[in-house]
Each structure stands twice: as C-alpha cells, then as structure tokens.
Amino acid sequence: MRRRTWIALGLALVPAAAIPLAAVAMSGGTPSFTREVAPIIADKCAGCHQPGGIAPFPLVTSEQISSRSALIGAAVQARVMPPWPPGRRSPAYVGQAARTLTPQQRATLVAWATKGGRIDGPARKPARPERPELRGGERLLDLRVRAAYKPSAPKGGTDDYRCFLLDPKQSGDGAVTSVRIEPGQSRVVHHVILFRVAPAQVAAAKVLDRGSSGTGWSCFGGTGLPAGDSSAGIADSLNNANWIAAWAPGWGGSRLPEGTGVSLPAGSQIVMQVHYNLLNGNGRDRSRALLTVAPASAGLEPLQTMLLPGPVELACAKGEAGALCDRNEALFDLARKYGPTAALTPAGLLILCRGSAATPRASAESSCDRRISTPTTIHVAAGHMHLLGSSIRLELNPGTARSRVLLDIPRWDFHWQNAYALARPVKARPGDVVRVTCRHDVGKRKRAGSGVPRKARYVLWGEGTTDEMCLGILQVTRG
Secondary structure: OOHHHHHOOOHHHHOOOOOHHHHHHHHHHOOHHHHHHHHHHHHOOOOOOOOOOOOOOOOOOHHHHHOHHHHHHHHHHHOOOOOOOOOOOOOOOOOOOHOOOOOHHHHHHHHHOOOOOOOOOOOOOOOOOOOOOOOOOOOEEEEEOOOOOOOOOOOOOOOOEEEEOOOOOOOOOOEEEEEHHHHHHHOOOOOOEEEEEOHHHHHHHHEEEHHOOOOOOOOOOOOOOOOOOOOOOOOHHHOOOEEEEEEEEEEEEOEEOOEEEEEOOOEEEEEEEEEEHHOOOOEEEOOOEEEEEEEHHHEEEEEEEEEOOOOOOOOOOOOOOOOOHHHHHHHHHHHHHHOHHHHHHHHHHHHHHOOOOOOOEEEEEEEEEEEEHHHHEEEEEEOOOOOOOOEEEEEEOOOOOEEEEEEOOOOOOOOOOOOOEEEEEEEEOOEEEEEEEEOHHHHHOOOOOOOOOOOOOOOOEEOOOOOOOOEEEEEEOOO
8 A cells, every 4th residue: 555656666676777877967976965865855755755654665864765776766767756646738836846856856866876875974854844834813723633543444344434523712703724634643544634614513513522432433425414504405515515624645735825715714613534544554543733724804715625526437357256346236335334325426426427327337437527607716626536546637628729637647646645736726717617537447456566455346436445536626716
C-alpha cells in the first residue's frame, strides 16, 4: 500500500552511471551535499520521506540520503519524483513551483548522484510544519479527537468509518480560511472529511456520540445525521456539499483561495469523519485539524464544495472467477459490510448520471455530467479514486469550442492526492456542463506490489479501500 510507483518501476535497479553526464556539465561539477543537495532534499523530499511518513523510506540523515543516491538520481531524472500528478493538459495551479523541481535543482541532484552521492557534512533538518498564519482578525482552532480511537472493521471487512464530534466553540459567525489536517496514524488513515454541523443538528450529533461505545460513532456513507434541508434533492446536496475540508494521502491542506471562506455560523460544530484502512494495521489514532477562522466582518465570499460522483461498474477480468464476480452478489456484499444504503448507491449513481438504474454494461471508463444552474466561479479542482484507479479528468463544456480542462491526472496514484487551486479561476455560466471521467484497471489485482487484494470480484462504488470511487471535487463561489 505504501510503496510508490517509482519503486514498482524498478528505478532502484538503475545504476548511477546510467544517468546522462550532460546533467553534470549543467551543474558545473560535483555539487556540495551540505550546501546544494541537502537543502533541496529538505525542502522538496523530506516532507514525505520521514519516519512515519507516507513515503516508503526516510531521507532525513546524510547517510540515508547518500545510500539512496542512485535511486534519487534516477527518479529525479525520470521526473517521477517529486510527484506532480497533473498532466500537460492541466492548467497552472497555485503553488505548483513549490511542489516541483527547477531545471537547476534537478541537474544538481542528478550530477551529485552521478558522482557517487558523496557527503561532505550533515543533512539539513526538514522544517517543521509551521502553525497556520493568522491574518487580520482571524483566530486559530486546534481541534483534536478527544481520546485515541482504535479502529476495527465489521466482520469480514477491512474498513472502518468513524465520526468524531469537535466543538470549535464558535460564539459568532465566521468563515474558515485555511485548514491543515494531521492524521494521527497516516498508515491506516485512508481519508478525512470535515463536515459542518448546523446548530439545529448539534443535539442529534451528541445523541449519536453518546449512544456509541468508545470515541465517536460508526458512520459509513456520511455522518449519520439527518439532512439539514429535507426538501433538497440529491443534485442540490451534491452542488453544495456540507464539507469544510478533506484530506487524503499526499496532501495536508492549505489556505483557501484569497477572498473566500467556508461559512461557519455561530453555534456550529464539526464532524471529523475518518476512514481507516485496516489492510495496513489498526494502531490507535488521534487525528487533528488546525483551522483559521475569520470573523463575518471580513466579508469573504462563501466557498462551497461541489461533488461530481460517477458510477463504477468493473467486471472481473478475463480468466478470473468467483462468487463475487456476479454483480448481485457484489451488491449483497456491500450491504453486508456497510449497511443496506450502500447497496443502493450504485443504482442512485446510474440514475443521476445515466437516467436509468437498468443493469449497465460494465466498463473500465465512467463519466458523469452536471449542468451548472447559476453563475459559478471554479477555484479548486480535485479527484478521488481508490487502488484500481488509472486516470481521472475534470472538464468544463467538454466537446465544445469552449472546452476547458480543470484537472487531468493521466496516471492515477492513490498515494499522491491533492486539491489544486487554479492560478486563474474559471467562470461558468448557467447551462454550462462539468464532467468527471474516470478510468479503472482491474488488472492491478494481478500486479505485485500494487497493494490491491487479489480476490476476484465485480467492483462497484463503495466505501471500502477494496471498493472503488469516481469522484470529482470542485470548490466554487456562486454569483
């Protein structure tokens, strides 16, 4: 699960001598490890490559870095590291330069690796995550699960969804302007979502919290709270999901687009939903969220989350066999693991995206369109799939002269997910269409090191790591 694509590609087998010597000339000789190499590793690599991090090995000490010099050089030369999932069709994003290497940085690392990865002093310690910056009138909320929780899955399952109620003690109206989510056990945390709990729903949330043994309550598929507006249809709830922020591997959070914030009215509370993947263990977790909140007087534009789910219908591959290769048996299995509602979701997605719940033809590619009903400015784009994901794309007005790619990830890697703030927000008009397109590959079940369980089954949209999703995520302002 934690092994990265560049390991799977066998880059560890590439000798330093195979790195083109042209890079050495660019760097002007052998770079100094302490003065030139170590700062790049600390700034661009060590954030993930540290003990307990999401990368498969640490790059913190000079010895650790030097012993991996050939691998570092090969991965950098192949542009596999640092990971930057968006492809060439994607637009420019805020902070892109901080996540990628400049040509000079790349040449420096390759030249150093070519010369044997020699060290001439200590490594540079990676900077600790700073407390979020507070701007005029903002306050910091440091919210942590009240007690450590040890995840456990339903019988026969490998996933646990747990909801924890967090009280920001919000006495006045405000707006969340930045979020950083820090999972306590990054090996087992699949994703985290922060949901806003309206004041009218707080009592119901407390009932759920008190009614469950241990910390929090089980919450497959959502928070378990009743909808705030019972008259809202499915499309309306997807167009304005009650999310504050989300976390997935490869991303911790950031400041929201300038001039925007997620509304947090007085008396609101927050549900932190944590999805635990027990394929990697079940260590005790106490995840944390750091939020900055501006007062209502800041006059920020309300930022909303728009969800674009698409159906997932993946038949067993040729040569695979088993009871769960039957779609109906796969539906029963979803209900057994996550409750009856889970078995209804695939049909609901077919109705939403295809207009009919008739049994579909299984396909590796799935898409879903959503028509924009009000003037909308798109600020942030993200995608989410699981281990069988192959590629994902978000587009505005596809197939027309006004087509715009919002996000294109041609080689999906579950371990490197992010939300991408567009350098130039995109305006959409009523009648415009946004589309999510996903491709999955059931053949990954047969590939060593993929982390995908090999048991043959018909794969549908489901909550578990071994199920699948096709989800586009947009953060938008209206009007």
